[in-house]
Amino acid sequence: MIASPNAIGSRSLPAWDPTGRAVGRPPRRVPLQNTPDTDHSRFTLSRTASYTSGMKGIDRPRQFAMESAVLLALYLALCGQATISEVAAGAVTAALAAGLLQLIRRCSGHRFEPRWGWYVLFLKRVWLRSLTDCAILLVPLWRRALHRDPIQGEMLEVPFAPGGADPRSAARRALVLAGVTVAPNTLAIRIDSRRSLLQVHRLVPQPHPPGGGDREWPI
Numbered sequence: 001m002i003a004s005p006n007a008i009g010s011r012s013l014p015a016w017d018p019t020g021r022a023v024g025r026p027p028r029r030v031p032l033q034n035t036p037d038t039d040h041s042r043f044t045l046s047r048t049a050s051y052t053s054g055m056k057g058i059d060r061p062r063q064f065a066m067e068s069a070v071l072l073a074l075y076l077a078l079c080g081q082a083t084i085s086e087v088a089a090g091a092v093t094a095a096l097a098a099g100l101l102q103l104i105r106r107c108s109g110h111r112f113e114p115r116w117g118w119y120v121l122f123l124k125r126v127w128l129r130s131l132t133d134c135a136i137l138l139v140p141l142w143r144r145a146l147h148r149d150p151i152q153g154e155m156l157e158v159p160f161a162p163g164g165a166d167p168r169s170a171a172r173r174a175l176v177l178a179g180v181t182v183a184p185n186t187l188a189i190r191i192d193s194r195r196s197l198l199q200v201h202r203l204v205p206q207p208h209p210p211g212g213g214d215r216e217w218p219i
Contacts, residue, residue, distance in 0.1 A: 067098040070119055113167035125219040126179045133185035140204050154205040160198035161215045162191050179219035
């Protein structure tokens with residue numbers, strides 16, 4: 001049975017302070033079930049607000065080059081070799097993907113202004129988190145496959161500083177949502193900007209929140 005995040009309904013979720021310690025009580029691990037009276041709109045990913053055209057961001061050639069370099073690095077990491085043919089194929093693929101991103105961004109009216117260092121921070125944390133989560137999931141999934149042992153997930157509300165409606169804050173929110181979701185053990189549900197919280201589902205409960213209490217980068 002696949003767990004659904006709708007199970008928490010209006011239940012009070014555990015929160016964390018910036019030091020990573022549980023506030024009030026440890027995370028409550030509740031079975032997740034489908035409930036017909038759940039307000040599904042509470043658990044949809046918040047759409048980034050549109051921005052005015054007067055806001056200044058990274059110029060398009062630099063952004064294109066930066067995104068192409070990141071995509072090329074990911075391509076080479078996945079293929080596992082850096083031959084001339086693979087580098088050429090990766091460069092073409094990365095350029096096409098980066099161009100498509102530019103087109104989609106221009107048509108949608110959304111603007112992002114990431115810092116150069118954010119990509120390095122994102123890749124470093126996602127890589128380490130993914131390796132850690134794979135180790136965490138190994139035993140529970142093995143027991144599930146052999147003995148049909150149940151896996152009971154948990155829902156968390158993690159303190160998160162979402163920022164404002166500027167392109168730079170929008171870029172950070174997008175990277176945080178992607179980073180939390182890419183890690184195998186966690187899934188970003190939504191950002192609650194009003195309460196400055198990030199709602200996260202974890203397949204296997206852990207004693208500490210994602211990011212160790214970092215309010216800006218809870219990855």
